[in-house]
Amino acid sequence: MCGRFTLVVSMEELMLRYELDPGNSVPYHRPQxxxxxxxxxxxxIHDGKGLRLGELKWGLVPSWAKDESMGSRMINARSETLLDKxxxxxxxERxxxxxxxxxxxxWQRTGSGKQPYRIKLKSSELFSMAGLYDIWVREDGSKVATCTVITTRPNALMEPIHDRMPVILRREDELRWVRRGAEDxxxxxxxxxxxPAEDMEAYPVNSTVNSVRNDSSLCIEKSS
Structure with missing residues (x-):
């Protein structure tokens, strides 16, 4: 699965990586x-003309849902069953x-509990997790835009740690993934x-990351 992640780069680095238009309004960002x-x-997302940066609430709420509560249970979507659910x-599709x-x-299960690991590219570069989004409309007409992270089977690096991992798209596939239009x-x-496992690395971190209240560089420091 994927239940926590990091984005510690600056907005400038993010804009440059995805070749986003600096003239468009962008949300506030600090290292997370x-x-x-x-x-x-x-x-x-792709708005039909180009890539656009925005914010989505993590936890998918389908457009047909009766209320928002199911979003907290839909943070991940299994790649193998996307067409079945x-x-x-x-x-x-859209x-x-x-x-x-x-x-x-x-978190890897051990004899004494669970050991948290941070998994990243060996290059330390930004990467793109494949996601889906939807728009849900409240009774008052306000809209809630939500998303989910797609997961797949583990590679050789992840297999000893967990039986699922987020789908990380190859850079050359990113535009195809988000582009609108007819796609099979x-x-x-x-x-x-x-x-590819050979392009990734994992290292243990301390229990600071266990609490969502903690959001500092201590979370990503290697534990001894």
Whole structure:
């Protein structure tokens, strides 16, 4: 699964990485060391003309949902069953997004409890997690834009830590993933595979990250 991640780069680095138009209004951003479900996360969609940066609430609420409460249970979507689940089928066909990150956390079960790990690219570069989004409308007419992170089977690096990992898209596939227009969902599903283990690294971090209240550089420091 993917239940926490990091985005510690500056807005300038983010804009440069995705070649975003600096003339468009962008949300406020500061380094985030412990991003958690139900929080607002920076996300990138294609508006029909180009890439656009905005914020989505982490935890998908389908447009047909009766209330917002189910969002907290839908932080992840399994890549293998996107076409089978009503909550994900339409977003998969029409509402795909990129969720920028530079690391994510997972907890490995040990004899004495759970050891948190931070997993990142060896290059320390930004990467894009594959996401879906949807818009839910409240009774008063206000809109709630939400998202979910797609997960897949673990690669060789992740397998000893956890049985799922977020889908990290290859850079050359990012535009195809978010671009609007006719795409065969079954062909898109072929993009949702484990990222090469040889290009990633994992290191243990201390228990600071266990609490969502903690959001400082201590969260990403390597534990002894």
């Amino acid at each position: 060391y412990n991003i958690a479900p139900t929080q607002m996360v920076l996300s990138i 009503p909550a994900y089928r339409l977003p998969f 509402k795909r997004c990129l969720i920028p990150a530079d690391g994510f956390y997972e 969902p079954k062909e898109l599903q072929q993009l949702l595979i484990p990222y």
